[in-house]
Amino acid sequence: MGEKKIGVFLCQCGGNISKTIDLDAVSQYVETREDVDVVKIHSNMCSGAGQKMIIEEAKEKGLNRIVIASCSPHFHEKTFKGTMEKAGLNPFVLELVNLREHCSWAHKDQPEIATEKAKDLVNAGVNKVREDYELAKKKIQMGNRVLVIGGGIAGIQAALDLADTGNQVYLVEKEPTIGGKMAILTKTFPTEDCSACIISPKMAAAQDHPNITLLTNSEIVRTVGHRLLFDITVEKKPRYIKPEIDMDQCLICEQCVQECPVSAPNKWEQGIMQRKAIYIPAALAIPFNYLIDDTVCLHFKDGSCNKCETVCPQQVIDFSQKPERIQFIVDSIIVATGYDSVEPSEKPMFGYDKFQNVVTGLEMERIVDHITENPPPRPVGKRIAFIQCVGSRDEQIGREYCSRVCCMYSVKLASLLKQAKPDKDIYIFYTDLRAFGKGFEEYYKRAQDLGIKFIRGKAAELYENHENKKVVLKAEDTLSRQIIESEFDLVVLAMGLKPNDSTEKIVNFLKLTKSSDGFLQEAHPKYKPVDTNIEGVFICGTAQGPKDIPDTVAQASAAAARVMVTLAQKEFDVDPQLAFVHTDICDGCQKCINACPKNAIVMKDGKAEVVEALCIGCGACIAACPVEALDFHNSTNLQMYRTVDGILEEKNPEENRLVIFADNTCTYRVADALGIRKMKYDIDARIIRVPSSARITTNLIVHAVKMGADAVVLGDCPAASSQFPWSREVAEKSIAAAAAILENEGIEGKRIYFEEFTAGDLVKFTTLVNGLGAQVKQFTRITEQQRKDI
Amino acid sequence: MKIPYFPGCSLKTYASGFEKSAIAAGKALDIELVELPRWNCCGVVSSLTKDDLMHHLAPVRNLMRLSDMKTSGLADEDKRLLVLCSMCMNTFKRTNLKVRENSEDLATLNDFMYLEEAKYDGSVDIVHFLELLKEYGFDKISESVNTSLAGLKVAPYYGCMLIRPKEVGIDDAEEPTIFENLISSLGAEPVSWHAKNQCCGSYLTVNKQDTVIKLTRRILDNAQQEKADVIVTSCPLCAFNLDSRQALLQETNPGFEPIPVLYFTQLMAIAFGLDAATYGFEKNKVDPMPLLNKKVFI
Amino acid sequence: MAKKIKLDDKTQAFQKLVEDLCGQNTAKCDQCGTCSGGCPFVEDMDITPAELMRKVMLGQEDVLESETMWICATCNTCTVRCPRKLDVSKIAEALRQIRLRNEIDQLDIGKISREEIKELPQIALIAALRKLSS
Numbered sequence A: 001m002g003e004k005k006i007g008v009f010l011c012q013c014g015g016n017i018s019k020t021i022d023l024d025a026v027s028q029y030v031e032t033r034e035d036v037d038v039v040k041i042h043s044n045m046c047s048g049a050g051q052k053m054i055i056e057e058a059k060e061k062g063l064n065r066i067v068i069a070s071c072s073p074h075f076h077e078k079t080f081k082g083t084m085e086k087a088g089l090n091p092f093v094l095e096l097v098n099l100r101e102h103c104s105w106a107h108k109d110q111p112e113i114a115t116e117k118a119k120d121l122v123n124a125g126v127n128k129v130r131e132d133y134e135l136a137k138k139k140i141q142m143g144n145r146v147l148v149i150g151g152g153i154a155g156i157q158a159a160l161d162l163a164d165t166g167n168q169v170y171l172v173e174k175e176p177t178i179g180g181k182m183a184i185l186t187k188t189f190p191t192e193d194c195s196a197c198i199i200s201p202k203m204a205a206a207q208d209h210p211n212i213t214l215l216t217n218s219e220i221v222r223t224v225g226h227r228l229l230f231d232i233t234v235e236k237k238p239r240y241i242k243p244e245i246d247m248d249q250c251l252i253c254e255q256c257v258q259e260c261p262v263s264a265p266n267k268w269e270q271g272i273m274q275r276k277a278i279y280i281p282a283a284l285a286i287p288f289n290y291l292i293d294d295t296v297c298l299h300f301k302d303g304s305c306n307k308c309e310t311v312c313p314q315q316v317i318d319f320s321q322k323p324e325r326i327q328f329i330v331d332s333i334i335v336a337t338g339y340d341s342v343e344p345s346e347k348p349m350f351g352y353d354k355f356q357n358v359v360t361g362l363e364m365e366r367i368v369d370h371i372t373e374n375p376p377p378r379p380v381g382k383r384i385a386f387i388q389c390v391g392s393r394d395e396q397i398g399r400e401y402c403s404r405v406c407c408m409y410s411v412k413l414a415s416l417l418k419q420a421k422p423d424k425d426i427y428i429f430y431t432d433l434r435a436f437g438k439g440f441e442e443y444y445k446r447a448q449d450l451g452i453k454f455i456r457g458k459a460a461e462l463y464e465n466h467e468n469k470k471v472v473l474k475a476e477d478t479l480s481r482q483i484i485e486s487e488f489d490l491v492v493l494a495m496g497l498k499p500n501d502s503t504e505k506i507v508n509f510l511k512l513t514k515s516s517d518g519f520l521q522e523a524h525p526k527y528k529p530v531d532t533n534i535e536g537v538f539i540c541g542t543a544q545g546p547k548d549i550p551d552t553v554a555q556a557s558a559a560a561a562r563v564m565v566t567l568a569q570k571e572f573d574v575d576p577q578l579a580f581v582h583t584d585i586c587d588g589c590q591k592c593i594n595a596c597p598k599n600a601i602v603m604k605d606g607k608a609e610v611v612e613a614l615c616i617g618c619g620a621c622i623a624a625c626p627v628e629a630l631d632f633h634n635s636t637n638l639q640m641y642r643t644v645d646g647i648l649e650e651k652n653p654e655e656n657r658l659v660i661f662a663d664n665t666c667t668y669r670v671a672d673a674l675g676i677r678k679m680k681y682d683i684d685a686r687i688i689r690v691p692s693s694a695r696i697t698t699n700l701i702v703h704a705v706k707m708g709a710d711a712v713v714l715g716d717c718p719a720a721s722s723q724f725p726w727s728r729e730v731a732e733k734s735i736a737a738a739a740a741i742l743e744n745e746g747i748e749g750k751r752i753y754f755e756e757f758t759a760g761d762l763v764k765f766t767t768l769v770n771g772l773g774a775q776v777k778q779f780t781r782i783t784e785q786q787r788k789d790i
Numbered sequence B: 001m002k003i004p005y006f007p008g009c010s011l012k013t014y015a016s017g018f019e020k021s022a023i024a025a026g027k028a029l030d031i032e033l034v035e036l037p038r039w040n041c042c043g044v045v046s047s048l049t050k051d052d053l054m055h056h057l058a059p060v061r062n063l064m065r066l067s068d069m070k071t072s073g074l075a076d077e078d079k080r081l082l083v084l085c086s087m088c089m090n091t092f093k094r095t096n097l098k099v100r101e102n103s104e105d106l107a108t109l110n111d112f113m114y115l116e117e118a119k120y121d122g123s124v125d126i127v128h129f130l131e132l133l134k135e136y137g138f139d140k141i142s143e144s145v146n147t148s149l150a151g152l153k154v155a156p157y158y159g160c161m162l163i164r165p166k167e168v169g170i171d172d173a174e175e176p177t178i179f180e181n182l183i184s185s186l187g188a189e190p191v192s193w194h195a196k197n198q199c200c201g202s203y204l205t206v207n208k209q210d211t212v213i214k215l216t217r218r219i220l221d222n223a224q225q226e227k228a229d230v231i232v233t234s235c236p237l238c239a240f241n242l243d244s245r246q247a248l249l250q251e252t253n254p255g256f257e258p259i260p261v262l263y264f265t266q267l268m269a270i271a272f273g274l275d276a277a278t279y280g281f282e283k284n285k286v287d288p289m290p291l292l293n294k295k296v297f298i
Numbered sequence C: 001m002a003k004k005i006k007l008d009d010k011t012q013a014f015q016k017l018v019e020d021l022c023g024q025n026t027a028k029c030d031q032c033g034t035c036s037g038g039c040p041f042v043e044d045m046d047i048t049p050a051e052l053m054r055k056v057m058l059g060q061e062d063v064l065e066s067e068t069m070w071i072c073a074t075c076n077t078c079t080v081r082c083p084r085k086l087d088v089s090k091i092a093e094a095l096r097q098i099r100l101r102n103e104i105d106q107l108d109i110g111k112i113s114r115e116e117i118k119e120l121p122q123i124a125l126i127a128a129l130r131k132l133s134s
């Protein structure tokens, strides 16, 4: 941009500034700087006349860098950026110096020292503007590719909604069939519709949809992520049946199954039935095809068997298949990884692992589904007890939440059983019966009509009768205050819901957050119920929290709609004041990748690259970079150093300086508010506006002390109200490192610290600054030699 | 290794076999139990109301006594106190919890005992012998076994104090395994039974015998249902209720078959093949010898 | 005949008295009955542990007449299971303390025969004395 021509414009603010600060003196001071071409004073710089003066001077003198020393940027930054545009200048080569709130108003009664302080502030502004450069607003383009993780009813519903509206969907399911838990259920409460009958058409539609790529038996193994292109890698486990895509090859003739000598518990049937090592996962599996379970198959164990291969008339068995990696790019992601039943071993007093007649709710779904078969694969006996809230609402195991479906599923299972076999004597032991949904209360009442007995008391423990293997249940009937100790043929534990174990990996890949119950956290419980902390990533179904099928489906459609809204924008603007990488310095150590909470940094040709679509400008990566390769537009390392220099250059050795790096949202505004109220604080304070405290590096803190700072404070918003809640953690790390360096030179590490401010913390700010000023005087003065040696 | 050790009243009287066998078994593992100087009763039961500090004096006074056992060369450490009796352990640990959580209470307790030369600072950890054995390593314990206990079915009885409440328990409150591990390491067969954590009736044996008999009956019956040969315990009060009270049971139930109750250290002494004098069976009410002669010393 | 209760300053004060002594918040109780169902002594109690909890929450001083608190032997079976992490044994202790501090003992050692005392180990005697007498 050729030669740098700098103009400095000092505003009197109708006396607000000039009555305290001797602007002529400031003007003379700046004029002595060789690199300043123009210095002008105006009574009201923000007025039409003031702006006109700036524009004319700029045009006339060919200025290409502007400093305006006036009020807080929070008042007129927009105005003056407009002025720049009218002068034909880029709005990012402008520096605003806050002479009013941070100087003349705050130090009204010390005009002389305030004038000196004003010189420092303007000097810093000039230093910084020299290093300013033009920045342009960016536009980001988006596609319409969506990844849906989890093929339960939530994932299927979301995938179908998206595919029907023309988006390209990848539906990834870790099990060999889609359908999730809903496909396992016998019937659904409160209507007693057949669960499989409702979900199987949707499963088939998902398979057949031209816009859906279905990947079963597959898991995400890597995501490098951001809104424009989440780069996804999926690993698909082999089924050992060839070729995978052309299912016509296998005739489903069952000859292989008949030959296979190995049997194993049928997972889909919850272990109440057996299957072979080669099997079709479920009667309604999608895709409907065989696979070989290589954990039990003898061929994989010791090579001793290849019966299925020999017998297959189509020769489709292929033992040589290996896991396959598939890579693709998407613009948005829906996480629908669902739930698992809480492990019964978390409540050992119910002896699930020891007693043969204790089963879980999901097992009971399958048992009831087969109950009319003759004989049923799993007989239930005559007297049956359900124990509610096992693994829910229980502080002893850290699960305080209500699982929301177990009351109703027990009512359902009991009702179905009673209707099929009216001679059964069924009891439900509950603490509170939750029948909050549409039709639920009526359903509960119908169960009472059927003769199911509800006992208000949670079972305390079970033990087994040795002779007959019946289960003895101990509980208090809290309504009659009697103790029940009775034998049951079968006890059903109404296990609660917990987040699916493999959700954890997804949380780590995408850097999602979890709520205290361990389920995925929504961005806001009221108005962003399916958004997450990561832009472009949405959640739905039981992965977000326990819920029934209607709520799951509603949420899935909501998530699909949110994806559509996001993708409909096609392109979006990005503020250019973001992180960037000096590729010449970056040595590819990847520390920044882990530091960035937004997954905004990717590696490209061995160097870090900031994905602007995702960077939110928190600065965390900058503190993490050991070689200062990461930097921040309009707040570069060089600009920061020069600002610090400018503020401290004129300091006399016997003076004190308190340097306050103030985040733009909270801390800087406290200082503004103090000025507006004319509340004073130690005039030695020098406030530097920064995007966030995370942006301040160890080196910068040390540099400030080297240049003359006697104390350094990093101020930022409290995590709860911060747009960058992780700032404090990052800042404190930098502070600790800087303190160690100073201690090495015999300088007190206590001189540097972090402080939280809300914009209203006026008293806290003055107390802190004044206290710090006093404290610094207590310390032995840092010698020039010490400063040099750092 | 020389570790400070608190015997407590029972081990010097009613449960002398517990102490005898423990010292001998410890020695076989090169663990020397060094008796705490000038110890007093632990207090037996902990006070559970917030304002009742008096009842914490007894345990604290013992913990003070540990302060210079290391410097004076008596023991190798003075920040851990080994305890054998489950009740003592529970009482000590509960007091420790209280004074660690509440420095004011600790100060008051110290003030009460201003004539003592030492002050207690809350820093002593209470270790039950079973915990120490776990730390020592059950595999290593197997190496010291000289007498085969193969085929001996042992019902590990935890009772309450060893595992409850969770803050002081030495193992899981519902499914503890430490006893089973020890029994296996000694070559015997641990019995799985559901009464292992059930209360024996505790001190109600003084004024509510009927209640206690009902509870012990339930426990003994379960052990016998599961075909246990002996029950092992680490609490002299449990031992009293389960062992001595069998006489009463026999009176009222003629068909009742007695079952010996041993301290786990007695089982160790047998397994290690130590001198029979160290077993300390003198105070056992149901004589274990006939059974042991049949199943172990053949 | 059903008992009629009135909830007033008196009942609130009694609840507070017990709660202050033992640091338990009885209002948390779900009345799930887990404590009662697992209590090894429950058959010998006149009111169940959960009912004891309930009576304290409702500030019913007649709870002091109950046998339950004298039978609870702090086995802590309920303590490790209560889904609200309440501790019935501490409530029982507070109630015992209220009685004992009024010098109403449950145990008169003089009434136990000499032979019996001789037979009893001191661990049992001291524990009983500490819990059942003032």
Ligand SMILES: Cc1cc2nc3c(=O)[nH]c(=O)nc-3n(C[C@H](O)[C@H](O)[C@H](O)COP(=O)(O)OP(=O)(O)OC[C@H]3O[C@@H](n4cnc5c(N)ncnc54)[C@H](O)[C@@H]3O)c2cc1C
Pocket (backbone or CB within 6 Å): A149, A150, A151, A152, A153, A154, A155, A172, A173, A174, A175, A178, A179, A180, A181, A182, A185, A187, A188, A189, A190, A218, A219, A220, A336, A337, A338, A339, A340, A341, A361, A362, A365, A405, A409, A412, A500, A502, A503, A505, A506, A540, A541, A542, A543, A547, A548, A549, A550, A552
């Ligand atoms: C015993 C029982 C009975 C019930 N009865 C009823 C009823 O009658 N009516 C009713 O409305 N509700 C009922 N429910 C609740 C119902 O099951 C759920 O509301 C519903 O199944 C939730 O669907 P989902 O898609 O959110 O989760 P899921 O069904 O759990 O689906 C999640 C899917 O994601 C897959 N997945 C997980 N992690 C990954 C990963 N990392 N990568 C790829 N795939 C992954 C899983 O394999 C699974 O297929 C019952 C629940 C239980 C336990």
Ligand code: SF4
Pocket (backbone or CB within 6 Å): A388, A389, A390, A392, A393, A401, A402, A403, A404, A405, A406, A407, A408, A432, A433, A434, A494, A496
């Ligand atoms: S839904 Fe019912 S059974 Fe399930 S946790 Fe809630 S209250 Fe308990």
Ligand code: SF4
Pocket (backbone or CB within 6 Å): A578, A579, A595, A596, A597, A598, A599, A600, A601, A610, A614, A615, A616, A617, A618, A619, A620, A621, A622
């Ligand atoms: S500034 Fe924050 S969001 Fe942007 S790349 Fe750096 S760490 Fe990530």
Ligand code: SF4
Pocket (backbone or CB within 6 Å): C028, C029, C030, C031, C032, C033, C034, C035, C036, C049, C050, C053, C078, C081, C082, C083, C084, C085, C086, C087, C088
């Ligand atoms: S177990 Fe806890 S919550 Fe349940 S009734 Fe007893 S004290 Fe109340």
Ligand code: SF4
Pocket (backbone or CB within 6 Å): C035, C038, C039, C040, C041, C042, C049, C071, C072, C073, C074, C075, C076, C077, C078, C079, C088, C089, C092
């Ligand atoms: S602590 Fe008391 S109330 Fe609780 S289970 Fe034991 S005896 Fe019963």
